[in-house]
Amino acid sequence: MVSLFCHARIIQYTGAKPFVCKECRRPFARQDALARHEKLHVRAAANTKPSRGQHVHEIPQPTSLEALPPWDTTKAPVDAAITVPAPSQTWDTSQPEQNSGLQHAASDLDFTLIWPDSESLFQSIMSSDTTDQWQMPLGALPFPPVVQDVNSMSFGSPNSFDDRSSSIGTIPSGGSHQAVRDVTEMVASSSSSVTAAIKATSITSVFLDECLHMFFVRFIPTFPILHRATFVFRECTHPLLLNAMALGSLYLGPKDAVAKNRLIRTTSQVFRPLGFLWARHCGMLDSEPFSVESLPFPSASMEEKERQWRTWAAREIQQRALLAYHVLDGLVAQMSGDGTSTRHVANPLILPSSEAAFDASNVDEWLAHMRSQRFDQPSFRLVFRSLFPPVSSFRPLDYQLSAFSLRVILEGLQSLVSDSDESDLVAVGVPGRSDVRRALAQVHETVSMSIHLSAEERLEVLLRWHTICLDTMINSTVLCRHVCSCYDIAQHVSGGSRTVKPGFDMTKWVYTPDARRALLHAIAIQDIIEQLPRGRAHVIHMPSSLFAAVTIYVVFSLAGVATVHLPRTIAWQDALLSHADLNIGCDSSRASTGSETRRFVEEGHTDSPPGLGAVRNLLYEMNSMQKLFRCLISQWGIAHDMEEIVNQWITLCH
Structure with a gap:
């Protein structure tokens, strides 16, 4: 509202x-x-x-859902337990x-x-x-009115534990x-x-x-x-x-x-854990999935089909709302630089139904899609377990994952990245950076092999994938705060107190393999955003992804690396995983026989002759990305704050 x-x-x-x-x-x-x-x-x-x-x-009573104007022939179910009686009032001619x-x-x-x-x-x-x-009438409140006897209250230690009075009576009404x-x-x-x-x-x-x-x-x-x-x-x-x-x-x-009210944005971030608390309290995470036995037969009446369709839709919406809350939690955690509000990898919800069944426009189309899909869907907890096998594997997952499910999985991996600090120290029981990178490589293989995804869905998933990969190299939110702090630039994009590790030097960092890996992912983020159709240019993780990319650009530009020669083709497994991640050591013979991408990451040069390889002028690209932020401002209030920071960064680099 x-x-x-x-x-x-x-x-x-x-x-x-x-x-x-x-x-x-x-x-x-x-x-x-x-x-x-x-x-x-x-x-x-x-x-x-x-x-x-x-x-x-005939005037509709505002306090009763039954009396609202008929928006549809379907009557809304009203629980008698929560019906609020209308207060007595006299209607006059002003209301008509x-x-x-x-x-x-x-x-x-x-x-x-x-x-x-x-x-x-x-x-x-x-x-x-x-x-x-x-x-809500006071009589409907879950506690009775109690008159407190002050004279009977004891303000000292109890004399006996046997004559303890009812605890309800001590609650002042x-x-x-x-x-x-x-x-x-x-x-x-x-x-x-x-x-x-x-x-x-x-x-x-x-x-x-x-x-x-x-x-x-x-x-x-x-x-x-x-x-x-x-x-x-x-x-x-x-x-x-x-x-x-x-x-x-x-x-x-x-x-x-x-x-552009920053107070509203901050308040929503602070209160976001309450959503998970209420979901657990209300048992939403424990609701039974839709059973295959509940699917109506082809000979069933249309009323029965419609009833089961709406029952399925209600459960599907509830499940997707909870999964969407996981996605939002991961995005907000990344933007704040802090941890998530819940353990994403322990998510007990099963995979949602296919997008084809969810997008069906009528009950017969829905039934056709439901009969062709698997009902023994795994939980997200099981999917996360398969991403961290005892022996490393880069095979795609054995599940047909929708774009929405892939985004939930990616936010789970993002939550693991945020659990480690800038010294790569992780909490007890949390996978390390190398384990998370191998899991991300497996997700990339899954996306590449998912032919059921549309081109737009694939780009949107890969956009988030590259952003999380970038954060496995360096926390982009903490890096942004560091740049703004060094150059006395006010920023209102993220809060929190996490900082870079002591002794961090931006000028030295840009010449490290992790910096070049982060740069490759930043360039991929920009390219994907420019490829997205205009109608899909407002996916919810776009502002944060674009801002993470421009943060890497400004660090390279401030360090004097304004022009970068890139490999002609990118092998993303080599752009993500180091030799240590692959558990094969880091000797020179291995590095020399790798791909052009690995030679660029490890040594900082490419095989392309001068003038023939891909070249990016990072300062020019920052100007292009600033224009993208100006396009996002019409849908995203936070993009306004991001664009202001980018504008000051560009001024610094000139």
């Missing part, structure tokens, strides 16, 4: 309204809008006007007049809605009483009730401010409709966590819908549509 408040200035209507309704004197900017509006008067005159008492009872005004505003629109129920959704959001939505009231008022205030911002900027159902459309066609393909085919407005809470609209509005609004 806070996001929508930040985006609420996106659409504003200006200009004259020369067309006036003869009945109500309402002005309109267009003739066709006036014609549509006048039809409402004709329709109202033809219908019998209901009595005032009947009309009042407000709803009528909203309906008149909607009649001005002459667009065809992509989501037919967007108008009802808009009216529900605008007419709902946000204060009542968040209120007044403070608990007051805390609930305070939180309720805070949430209600934030919610009402969102609605007020919507009203102030003339946001309409057409805009909300377009936001939802862009959310599903732009954001969901890169982060598949909501099921569009079974998506029903009525089954979603307003906060979920508002956040979906806020994300969708990023692809519609002007430059000021993105919030």
